[in-house]
Amino acid sequence: MNPDQWQTYLVTQASLSAGRSTTDIVEAAIEGGVDAVQLREKGLDIGTRYELGRELRELTTEAGIDLIVNDRVDLAHAIGADGVHLGQSDLPVSAAREILGPEAIIGASVSTVSEARLAAITGADYLGVGAVYGTDSKPDAETADEGLGLDRLTDIAAAVKIPVVAIGGITPDNAAAAIDAGADAVAVISAITGADDPTAAARELSEAVDGASVEAEAETVEADDD
Amino acid sequence: MNPDQWQTYLVTQASLSAGRSTTDIVEAAIEGGVDAVQLREKGLDIGTRYELGRELRELTTEAGIDLIVNDRVDLAHAIGADGVHLGQSDLPVSAAREILGPEAIIGASVSTVSEARLAAITGADYLGVGAVYGTDSKPDAETADEGLGLDRLTDIAAAVKIPVVAIGGITPDNAAAAIDAGADAVAVISAITGADDPTAAARELSEAVDGASVEAEAETVEADDD
Ligand code: NI
Numbered sequence: 355m356n357p358d359q360w361q362t363y364l365v366t367q368a369s370l371s372a373g374r375s376t377t378d379i380v381e382a383a384i385e386g387g388v389d390a391v392q393l394r395e396k397g398l399d400i401g402t403r404y405e406l407g408r409e410l411r412e413l414t415t416e417a418g419i420d421l422i423v424n425d426r427v428d429l430a431h432a433i434g435a436d437g438v439h440l441g442q443s444d445l446p447v448s449a450a451r452e453i454l455g456p457e458a459i460i461g462a463s464v465s466t467v468s469e470a471r472l473a474a475i476t477g478a479d480y481l482g483v484g485a486v487y488g489t490d491s492k493p494d495a496e497t498a499d500e501g502l503g504l505d506r507l508t509d510i511a512a513a514v515k516i517p518v519v520a521i522g523g524i525t526p527d528n529a530a531a532a533i534d535a536g537a538d539a540v541a542v543i544s545a546i547t548g549a550d551d552p553t554a555a556a557r558e559l560s561e562a563v564d565g566a567s568v569e570a571e572a573e574t575v576e577a578d579d580d
Numbered sequence: 581m582n583p584d585q586w587q588t589y590l591v592t593q594a595s596l597s598a599g600r601s602t603t604d605i606v607e608a609a610i611e612g613g614v615d616a617v618q619l620r621e622k623g624l625d626i627g628t629r630y631e632l633g634r635e636l637r638e639l640t641t642e643a644g645i646d647l648i649v650n651d652r653v654d655l656a657h658a659i660g661a662d663g664v665h666l667g668q669s670d671l672p673v674s675a676a677r678e679i680l681g682p683e684a685i686i687g688a689s690v691s692t693v694s695e696a697r698l699a700a701i702t703g704a705d706y707l708g709v710g711a712v713y714g715t716d717s718k719p720d721a722e723t724a725d726e727g728l729g730l731d732r733l734t735d736i737a738a739a740v741k742i743p744v745v746a747i748g749g750i751t752p753d754n755a756a757a758a759i760d761a762g763a764d765a766v767a768v769i770s771a772i773t774g775a776d777d778p779t780a781a782a783r784e785l786s787e788a789v790d791g792a793s794v795e796a797e798a799e800t801v802e803a804d805d806d
Contacts, residue, residue: 400651401671426652428671428675431653431675431678432671432675444626445627453679
């Protein structure tokens with residue numbers, strides 16, 4: 355796939371999966387229609403992430419969806435992932451590109467317009483923008499009441515041409531608002547990993563984005579008619 | 581250089597450097613004659629290690645010695661390091677080889693003969709064997725009274741043809757014994773990073789290894805004469 359086809363994107367985190375394995379969560383989420391999976395699992399040593407990554411590679415290849423590895427470019431290369439997702443404190447996009455090659459999908463986390471522009475200029479293929487609504491999945495992230503907000507998301511989406519994936523506090527209830535604000539897709543951790551029924555949660559999320567995308571396209575057509 | 585030319589090997593750790601920067605410690609250690617430097621610094625985020633690694637790459641290239649990166653194959657590639665050092669919970673040697681190529685120096689941490697044989701078979705260029713005397717540099721390592729001991733070091737050195745670097749509790753006083761036991765070189769963290777005079781400490785270590793190596797060669801010659 356290509357990032358501009360993504361609508362829903364699952365970031366894995368075993369510690370937020372209510373005792374279920376990441377493999378089980380990913381299988382369930384695939385059944386619910388996610389388009390991309392990011393192997394994060396910062397708490398696991400790299401050897402364990404390598405074994406898990408190989409399992410996720412099988413599942414995602416079978417499903418025809420993308421597998422992205424958080425931070426570790428070497429792990430992405432080793433498991434044949436589709437790409438890597440880099441934070442602001444990770445290796446530069448150019449270093450990842452040299453290792454993974456021109457076809458790899460390289461994403462960058464940004465929270466400001468200038469970070470977004472810089473990431474796009476240095477060759478990122480998509481942006482993870484957040485925390486939009488704030489989140490408590492990442493202990494080091496802004497807290498819930500310090501989310502970037504939808505206006506910032508709109509500004510960032512307007513500043514770059516590459517796809518924008520909104521992350522942080524996204525739920526089936528507020529996903530459409532993020533798409534309306536300019537995001538092309540939404541990423542979640544606990545909205546899926548922590549759900550009683552991860553398949554249903556993924557499906558709800560996907561339907562919410564679908565509905566918003568259709569509306570957004572209709573609006574674009576109307577605007578073009580003017 | 582080639583690992584079989586190494587005698588002394590410094591592993592960096594800012595948190596064990598008595599408030600001095602890793603760059604300053606490495607400069608001092610180079611002056612004292614170390615043959616290889618390993619960028620470890622697990623406590624620093626990867627972006628910070630990248631910046632530090634670029635500085636160490638300049639210093640080590642200028643000095644004509646090797647720079648090895650702990651664990652992160654992608655970082656090693658990004659800063660043009662000579663190689664990478666992999667622990668038992670890191671990526672497999674083969675994955676590092678694919679990213680870094682045939683010329684790269686890939687080291688593996690082992691503590692048993694079977695780990696040593698496996699690492700050599702899978703293409704490691706040298707082994708880090710320890711903790712020989714036990715160490716408190718690594719909180720997760722065996723404690724001081726649980727070091728592998730010199731007999732294990734001898735067994736491992738006898739089981740493989742690639743160079744063996746002894747690590748763990750090595751000082752100028754006990755370095756010769758490790759060489760006598762079969763090690764080709766010694767690696768230290770705090771014996772240099774924590775020394776009042778890191779240059780003098782590196783020099784003492786290098787002289788201790790030199791003396792032992794000369795003796796070992798003389799013994800080999802005598803043995804050949806029989
Ligand atoms: Ni390459």
